[in-house]
Structures are given as structure tokens and as C-alpha cells.
Amino acid sequence: MRTETEHTIFLKDYAPSPYKIDKVELDVKIGPVTSRVRALLTITPRPGTAPGTPLVLDGDDLKLDSIAVDGLPLPLTAYEVDTTALTIEEPPARTFALETEVTLEPERNIKLMGFYRSGGTWCTQCEPEGFRRITYYLDRPDVLAPFKVTMSADKTLAPVLLANGNLIDSGDLDDGTHFAVWEDPFPKPAYLFAMVAGDLGSIHDNFTTASGRKVTLGVYASHGKQDECLWAMDSLKRSMAWDERRFGREYDLDIFNIVAVSDFNFGAMENKGLNIFNDKLVFVKPDSATDDDYYNVERVIAHEYFHNWTGDRITCRDWFQLCLKEGLTVYRDQEFTSDERSRAVKRIDDVRTLRAAQFPEDGGPLAHPARPDRYKEINNFYTATVYEKGAEIVRMLATLLGEAGFRKGMDLYFERHDGDATTIEAFIKVFEDANGVDLQHFQTWYLQAGTPVVTVSDSYDAASQTYKLTLSQNTAPTPGQDTKVPLPIPVKFGLIGPNGSPMSWSSASGDVRSDDLLVLDGASATFEFKGVANKPVPSLFREFSAPVNIVSKATQADRLFLARHDSDPFSRWQSLQDVSMALLLDAIAGREWTDTDIDALSAALEDAVTSKTLDPSFKSLTLTVPPEQLIARTIGSNVDPEKIRTVRLKLIRDLVVRLEPALAAAYRDNQSSAAFSPDTVQSGQRALKNQALTYLVVGGATDGGGFARRQYDSATNMTDRFAALAAAVAGWTADAEAMLGHFRTMFTADPLVFDKWLALSASIRGDDVIDRIKAILADPAFPANNPNRLRSLVGSFAMGNTTQFARADGAGFRFVTEFVTDVDKRNPQVAARVLTAFRSWRSFEPVRMAAAETALTALRDAGGLSRNTADILERTLAG
Numbered sequence: 091m092r093t094e095t096e097h098t099i100f101l102k103d104y105a106p107s108p109y110k111i112d113k114v115e116l117d118v119k120i121g122p123v124t125s126r127v128r129a130l131l132t133i134t135p136r137p138g139t140a141p142g143t144p145l146v147l148d149g150d151d152l153k154l155d156s157i158a159v160d161g162l163p164l165p166l167t168a169y170e171v172d173t174t175a176l177t178i179e180e181p182p183a184r185t186f187a188l189e190t191e192v193t194l195e196p197e198r199n200i201k202l203m204g205f206y207r208s209g210g211t212w213c214t215q216c217e218p219e220g221f222r223r224i225t226y227y228l229d230r231p232d233v234l235a236p237f238k239v240t241m242s243a244d245k246t247l248a249p250v251l252l253a254n255g256n257l258i259d260s261g262d263l264d265d266g267t268h269f270a271v272w273e274d275p276f277p278k279p280a281y282l283f284a285m286v287a288g289d290l291g292s293i294h295d296n297f298t299t300a301s302g303r304k305v306t307l308g309v310y311a312s313h314g315k316q317d318e319c320l321w322a323m324d325s326l327k328r329s330m331a332w333d334e335r336r337f338g339r340e341y342d343l344d345i346f347n348i349v350a351v352s353d354f355n356f357g358a359m360e361n362k363g364l365n366i367f368n369d370k371l372v373f374v375k376p377d378s379a380t381d382d383d384y385y386n387v388e389r390v391i392a393h394e395y396f397h398n399w400t401g402d403r404i405t406c407r408d409w410f411q412l413c414l415k416e417g418l419t420v421y422r423d424q425e426f427t428s429d430e431r432s433r434a435v436k437r438i439d440d441v442r443t444l445r446a447a448q449f450p451e452d453g454g455p456l457a458h459p460a461r462p463d464r465y466k467e468i469n470n471f472y473t474a475t476v477y478e479k480g481a482e483i484v485r486m487l488a489t490l491l492g493e494a495g496f497r498k499g500m501d502l503y504f505e506r507h508d509g510d511a512t513t514i515e516a517f518i519k520v521f522e523d524a525n526g527v528d529l530q531h532f533q534t535w536y537l538q539a540g541t542p543v544v545t546v547s548d549s550y551d552a553a554s555q556t557y558k559l560t561l562s563q564n565t566a567p568t569p570g571q572d573t574k575v576p577l578p579i580p581v582k583f584g585l586i587g588p589n590g591s592p593m594s595w596s597s598a599s600g601d602v603r604s605d606d607l608l609v610l611d612g613a614s615a616t617f618e619f620k621g622v623a624n625k626p627v628p629s630l631f632r633e634f635s636a637p638v639n640i641v642s643k644a645t646q647a648d649r650l651f652l653a654r655h656d657s658d659p660f661s662r663w664q665s666l667q668d669v670s671m672a673l674l675l676d677a678i679a680g681r682e683w684t685d686t687d688i689d690a691l692s693a694a695l696e697d698a699v700t701s702k703t704l705d706p707s708f709k710s711l712t713l714t715v716p717p718e719q720l721i722a723r724t725i726g727s728n729v730d731p732e733k734i735r736t737v738r739l740k741l742i743r744d745l746v747v748r749l750e751p752a753l754a755a756a757y758r759d760n761q762s763s764a765a766f767s768p769d770t771v772q773s774g775q776r777a778l779k780n781q782a783l784t785y786l787v788v789g790g791a792t793d794g795g796g797f798a799r800r801q802y803d804s805a806t807n808m809t810d811r812f813a814a815l816a817a818a819v820a821g822w823t824a825d826a827e828a829m830l831g832h833f834r835t836m837f838t839a840d841p842l843v844f845d846k847w848l849a850l851s852a853s854i855r856g857d858d859v860i861d862r863i864k865a866i867l868a869d870p871a872f873p874a875n876n877p878n879r880l881r882s883l884v885g886s887f888a889m890g891n892t893t894q895f896a897r898a899d900g901a902g903f904r905f906v907t908e909f910v911t912d913v914d915k916r917n918p919q920v921a922a923r924v925l926t927a928f929r930s931w932r933s934f935e936p937v938r939m940a941a942a943e944t945a946l947t948a949l950r951d952a953g954g955l956s957r958n959t960a961d962i963l964e965r966t967l968a969g
């Protein structure tokens with residue numbers, strides 16, 4: 091039997107299309123049941139295309155009603171249509187006009203790719219290959235054309251008609267419909283096409299760019315939601331100002347619109363001038379959204395806006411280059427957040443995300459380079475590696491070149507490639523040319539998968555006052571890459587003297603670029619510092635200057651010393667994490683910590699929590715104990731999740747016994763009666779207060795459950811209410827069940843708050859959790875086609891509730907593969923994403939590993955999977 095998964099696309103096979111599209115005119119008649127799309131494409135053979143070369147246009151699930159070339163209908167013998175393409179056998183060997191007409195049924199499009207209906211709203215999602223579900227087209231990112239779109243629809247059903255670019259005409263038609271004509275002067279690939287039609291409310295504002303262009307801004311959403319869009323609008327205006335300030339990038343159209351829809355496979359989409367958002371990344375108000383929600387809305391609004399230059403004006407040549415726009419734009423949104431909020435907190439947050447999402451991917455069967463060289467299903471490459479590791483690579487580039495050198499390269503990138511569909515190589519080249527450096531070796535970061543392990547050793551010779559630091563690197567093989575080369579690794583560093591002050595040196599040998607940056611370029615390198623008065627403690631990888639795992643012989647005393655004295659806040663936080671991790675690993679290996687060990691750690695934590703200089707959000711991060719999955723990954727093999735959970739919980743309890751007064755004080759002192767604001771001061775206080783609460787509850791402090799209950803009952807905002815509920819559920823207090831029930835009743839009508847309840851219900855550690863989830867799914871009122879609901883419930887379970895997902899009896903694995911089988915029929919993207927939860931299955935102890943394999947094999951043997959899911963399954967089993 092031939093399956094679709096046999097079809098692999100290779101980067102090395104890239105060739106431009108034989109034809110280009112000079113102009114696109116679409117006429118879209120939106121009807122209540124069916125919609126008709128008439129496409130008029132002006133097409134020209136590229137120089138060198140042999141006359142008679144067939145023109146192959148992509149098409150997916152389309153019904154062709156008519157086809158004409160230069161106004162003349164094509165005879166049946168002149169073209170061929172199958173399920174994936176429309177082929178015109180012998181198109182004219184000159185510029186010609188191709189006109190096609192197709193019928194669509196948006197209501198039936200539950201894959202949510204192409205043109206579909208969400209609630210009452212018609213909308214599109216075209217990245218990566220959705221446009222071919224709207225009309226026949228050269229649906230690839232290197233075919234760029236200006237688009238003009240005429241939309242018409244019933245005036246009552248769809249008073250709002252939006253598309254990319256500027257509105258150039260609109261009016262009423264005599265059959266009760268109305269129309270709007272949108273023109274986007276910037277040539278763009280089809281994946282950036284968008285249109286929206288519906289009965290929507292909106293808010294409007296404007297922004298004047300540095301050069302004086304007045305831009306009208308709009309955020310559209312279902313009626314009654316306008317007040318929940320204000321933060322998104324505010325975030326948009328700050329993003330526009332920031333991109334001018336930081337990168338000299340101005341907005342370029344007269345209109346910028348954002349639309350929030352409820353059914354969306356992604357977070358948001360950067361269509362030129364018309365960003366479409368998953369509503370969970372637009373709607374916020376104090377009584378239904380948490381501080382994290384506010385933070386995420388701000389971050390993603392910024393991200394999509396920044397794509398206007400890094401993605402839209404300069405796009406990708408092919409999908410292998412996805413990281414070109416995503417890694418760079420994630421870097422840009424990280425910098426925006428760092429400038430708007432706390433740089434240190436943002437860095438810690440991003441590193442936590444990287445370690446939780448990207449490192450396991452990079453170390454398992456789904457590992458792939460940031461710029462892959464092959465794929466079967468491009469939808470499966472919207473990964474943490476492409477996004478988060480991609481951003482880390484750009485960050486390393488900025489570290490190596492310095493802020494000014496990095497900006498020079500970016501300026502040249504915009505100047506040289508504006509209007510291009512380009513590559514990673516071209517991106518690297520601008521930094522080489524702007525700075526006169528060779529970055530060919532650096533480029534390997536994009537081509538090689540896997541997380542390097544850097545091993546640290548050092549020695550000090552008092553007689554010669556010489557300090558020697560040796561770093562070596564190794565990257566384990568990943569699927570398809572058996573041998574690895576050493577990478578250039580930037581190490582931000584400092585030497586700290588016995589009194590806690592920075593130490594200087596008279597001379598240094600090795601690749602020491604400045605007094606705070608050295609580079610490990612080969613397999614191993616030694617750096618020698620002369621004139622060092624005392625034995626220093628090295629602080630390495632400050633700001634987490636490279637996405638690597640670090641192995642060192644540092645003692646607990648060294649780590650605690652750094653936690654107190656390091657001038658880099660990231661390193662202080664990391665040192666405390668390292669102390670906890672060392673205790674956890676020892677205990678899991680059977681060497682239980684002593685009272686002295688715990689006293690030392692709790693004293694350092696108490697110092698941090700009671701510090702007069704650290705800000706509350708940073709303090710809340712210092713209190714976090716390494717998460718279970720990070721512990722599992724650090725152990726690497728023969729993992730028993732139950733054991734990890736038990737030991738981690740014991741560490742928290744042992745700490746709370748000592749820290750209870752400090753935690754109670756932090757809880758008390760960070761209460762506020764001020765009106766809710768999502769600003770960094772208030773949100774930081776809430777973060778610390780709620781972290782303290784969580785530990786008081788989970789750590790078994792006196793009346794911890796009572797604290798949670800009272801806060802839940804009296805909370806005046808969702809951040810506090812949800813934190814109290816989450817703490818009660820995590821500690822499974824006597825009230826937890828009742829509180830969960832109350833929360834469901836109270837918020838069941840608000841889908842985004844309902845998602846929080848779903849995720850929390852999926853996080854319960856009791857053995858009945860799978861039955862709970864099954865009961866929720868079986869409820870006829872459960873919206874089984876909505877990606878947000880499904881991801882909140884089953885995605886959260888598979889990705890977050892490791893002890894239940896990886897139950898020794900295999901029930902968790904079986905439940906997830908059965909869910910995948912079911913959802914795959916409706917939404918392959920959601921199914922494939924949930925299945926990636928199995929990416930670390932080979933690291934479990936033998937019983938769990940066998941149970942995972944049984945579930946995965948059964949899924950494979952049943953067959954009938956989508957290309958998305960079959961691809962993930964095949965790689966997961968093979969790896």
C-alpha cells in the first residue's frame with residue numbers, strides 16, 4: 091500500500107517555478123452556504139522556460155467550475171485536474187491571463203486551513219499551504235505578486251469585509267449584498283493572503299509614523315468584546331513605536347487591522363496589513379484574564395506586527411527557510427518585551443521555555459536543524475526548534491557582533507533584501523558584509539540539530555597567579571546526522587573573587603573577545619588568565635549566552651556563592667536552580683539530602699525573597715524548583731516519573747518547613763488593594779505572592795488550604811483567583827474539588843476561562859484524571875472541533891501531566907493515541923501536535939517504554955492517519 095508519507099521534499103531539489111505570477115485579481119462572492127472565487131492571474135514564463143512547459147498550479151479540495159486563457163474557455167483536452175493540482179499542458183509561451191472559477195464550502199472546512207467559518211465569521215488561514223484551498227495557484231513562498239481583491243456578501247450577515255492592503259472602493263449592490271475592493275501594493279506570497287467577512291464589532295485608533303504617515307488601526311472581534319481588545323490595541327501602538335526606535339522600521343500601509351477569531355489552529359498570523367488572531371491572544375480583561383494572558387497578548391501582537399518587515403517585506407524563499415522569519419521575529423519580540431518589562435525576568439522566562447519545549451525536541455526522535463533539509467509535512471516544522479532555537483541563534487549573532495554590529499547587519503538586510511524571498515545564507519551574508527567578518531562556521535548553528543553539551547574544568551595556580559579554564563563541547567547524534575561538528579559558542583562570563591567582587595586579570599590567552607565574552611570554537615579550548623590575585627569562582631554563560639547544556643564540577647558551595655554574588659541576575663537564578671537540581675538528582679539516585687544541604691539552600695532562597703533590591707517577579711522565579719520534565723531530561727534514561735514527582739515534592743516540603751515565615755511574609759506584604767493594572771510592578775507582586783501561596787499549599791504549611799480558599803473567594807481579578815485554584819488543585823486540598831466545580835459553573839459561558847478550567851482538570855494527579863477527561867469530552871456540549879478547547883484539555887494532559895500520561899499501566903498513553911485517532915479525522919494539525927507528547931518515550935524505564943511502544947504501534951497498525959500525524963508517528967517510532 092502506498093501511503094502519502096512516502097513523499098519527501100528536499101532542500102537540495104529547490105528550483106524556481108518555470109512561471110511567475112505578475113498580478114492577482116480575485117473576485118470572491120461569499121454566500122451563506124457556498125462561496126465562489128474567480129481568480130484572474132497574469133502569468134509569464136520565466137526566462138529560460140521552454141515553450142510548452144506545463145503549468146502546474148496547486149489545488150486542494152477545490153471544485154473547478156470554469157477555466158479560460160486570455161478570455162477563451164480551455165477545451166477539456168488542454169488541462170488536467172486531480173486532487174492536488176491543475177495542470178495546463180501547453181500554456182502560451184508569453185504573458186497570458188488565466189481565469190478560473192471555483193466553488194468553496196467554508197462551513198464544511200473544519201481543518202481550518204484555507205477559507206473557513208469560525209462562529210459566524212468567514213476567515214482565512216493560508217500559511218503554509220492554505221491558499222491552494224481557496225484557488226488554483228503557485229502556492230509557494232517565492233512566487234510574489236500584488237493582489238487586488240473584490241469581496242461581496244450579504245450586508246446583514248457580513249457588514250464587515252476586510253482583506254490585505256488598502257481599501258480602494260466599496261458600496262452597495264442591488265441584490266442586498268455589498269462589496270469592498272482591497273488592494274495590496276506590496277507583492278506578496280499567497281501564504282500572506284487574508285480576508286475576513288462577518289458581523290463584527292471593532293475599536294479604532296491611529297498611529298503616526300516617524301515620517302508622518304497616519305495609519306488607521308482597527309481591532310475586530312465579535313460584538314460585545316470591544317472592551318477586551320483595548321490592551322491589544324495598546325500593545326500594537328507600543329510595538330509600532332518600538333520597531334521605529336530599535337530597528338528604524340516604519341509601517342508602510344494606511345491601514346493595519348487585527349481580527350480575533352475563535353477557531354484557529356495557530357496563535358496568530360501575520361498576513362500583510364490584516365493580522366488574524368486566535369482570540370485567546372487578543373481578549374483580556376482583569377476578571378477573566380491573568381497577568382500571563384496580558385503578557386502573551388502583548389508579546390504576540392508585537393511578534394505578528396514585527397513580521398511586517400521580517401516575514402512580509404522580506405519573506406522566505408522556501409519553507410526550509412521558515413526560521414529566517416520566525417527565529418528572527420521571535421528574537422525581535424523577545425527584545426521588545428525585555429525593553430518594555432524586566433530584561434532579566436524575560437531572559438529567565440525564555441530560557442525556561444527553551445528548556446521545556448526545545449531541548450526535549452532536540453534530544454529526541456523529532457530533532458531537526460533550525461533550517462531543516464527535508465520534510466514530508468511542512469506543518470510539522472512549526473516547532474520550538476525553528477522558533478525558539480532560531481531566536482537563540484540570532485541572539486548569539488547579536489552577542490558576537492555587539493549591538494552596533496548587529497544593527498549594521500540588520501540595516502543591510504532590510505536595504506539589500508526588501509521585496510525578496512530569501513535564505514538563511516543571504517541573512518548570514520549581510521552580517522559578514524556589514525562587519526567584515528567570516529560567519530561561515532557560525533552558520534552551522536542553522537544546519538546542525540542537537541543541543542551541545544559543554545563541559546567545564548578549571549584550575550588555579552597561586553604561585554603564578556594563573557587561572558586556567560578549559561571548555562569542551564560534544565553534541566550527540568540526532569536522526570539523520572550521525573556525526574557532529576563543533577560549533578562556535580559565545581560564553582559571556584566573569585571571574586568572581588573571594589569577597590564577591592568581580593576580579594580582573596592582566597592578560598588572557600585563548601579566544602577571549604572582551605572582558606566579558608569568550609568563544610569556544612573547536613572541540614575544546616583552554617583560556618589562561620594571568621595576574622589573577624586569588625582563586626576565582628567562574629560565572630559562565632551569563633544571560634544564557636548559548637543554547638547548550640552545561641556540565642561542571644562546581645560545588646554546591648560555589649553555586650550558592652554565585653547565587654549571592656553574581657552581578658548577572660540570570661546566573662544568580664541559574665545557580666539556585668543548579669543547587670536544587672543537584673539535590674534532586676542525588677536523592678533520585680538514592681542519596682538523600684541532609685539537613686545541612688537544605689539549610690543552605692533555604693538560607694539562600696530566604697536571602698533572595700527578603701532582599702530589598704531584587705524585584706518581586708525575579709524573586710518569584712528564584713523560588714521555583716526545577717520542573718519534573720527538566721529533571722527527567724537531565725537524568726536522560728530509565729526515567730520513573732513517579733519517583734521524580736515524589737522527590738521533588740519532598741524537596742518543596744523540606745524547604746517550606748524552613749521558609750514558612752518568609753513565604754507567609756512575602757504573601758502578606760505583596761497584597762495590594764490598588765485597582766488592577768497589568769503593569770510590571772503589580773504583576774510582579776502578584777507573581778511573588780502567588781508563588782508563595784503555591785508553596786504554602788503544596789508544601790503543607792499550616793492552613794495552606796485555607797489561604798487558597800480565602801484568596802479564591804475574595805479575589806478581585808482572575809490572576810489571583812486562578813492562582814488560588816491552581817494551588818488548591820496542585821496540593822489537592824480538602825476544598826479543591828468544590829472550588830473546581832464552582833469555577834466551572836461560574837465561567838462555563840466564557841470559552842477562554844473555560845480553557846483554564848480544562849487545563850487544570852487535566853493536571854490533576856489522581857488516577858481518576860483520565861476518566862474525568864473522557865467525561866468532559868463525552869459531554870455533548872463540548873466543542874469537539876475547537877483547537878483551543880482540545881489543546882487545553884488533552885494537550886495539557888499529554889504535555890504536562892507526566893505521571894498520569896506515562897502511567898506504568900499504559901492507560902495514559904492509550905488514551906492519548908485513541909484521542910489522536912479520533913481528532914485526526916477532523917483536524918490533522920491538532921492531532922499531530924498532541925502526538926509529539928511521545929517525543930521522550932524512549933527515556934522512560936522499561937515498563938513505561940514498552941507501554942508507550944505498544945500504544946504507538948497500535949496507532950500505526952490501525953492505519954488511515956493523515957500525512958501530518960503519520961509523519962510524526964513514523965519519526966517518533968524510528969528515532
Ligand SMILES: [Zn+2]
Nearest residue numbers: 393397416419
Ligand atoms: Zn511568527
